[in-house]
Amino acid sequence: MSSRESVALREPGGRDLSSFPTVSIPTSAQLYRGHRTANGAWFFSNGGAGRFDLDAPRGTCYLGVDPDTAVREVLGG
Numbered sequence: 868m869s870s871r872e873s874v875a876l877r878e879p880g881g882r883d884l885s886s887f888p889t890v891s892i893p894t895s896a897q898l899y900r901g902h903r904t905a906n907g908a909w910f911f912s913n914g915g916a917g918r919f920d921l922d923a924p925r926g927t928c929y930l931g932v933d934p935d936t937a938v939r940e941v942l943g944g
Contacts, residue, residue: 898930899937
């Protein structure tokens with residue numbers, strides 16, 4: 868099994884997350900991604916400008932369920 872086939876992060880211990888919202892997206896769902904040309908399609912944001920940016924060396928991949936949402940994720944609207 869390659870490292871990409873296993874979960875890298877453990878669940879946070881000692882925290883009650885029972886009321887934390889969850890969303891399940893079917894594997895058949897089509898997702899869209901907008902990105903700036905300078906960053907490329909595989910850019911994962913970690914600069915702190917995005918609302919859910921993770922700290923480096925990790926990053927966040929912003930996606931949308933439709934093209935309009937994907938563009939708004941890039942533009943911050």
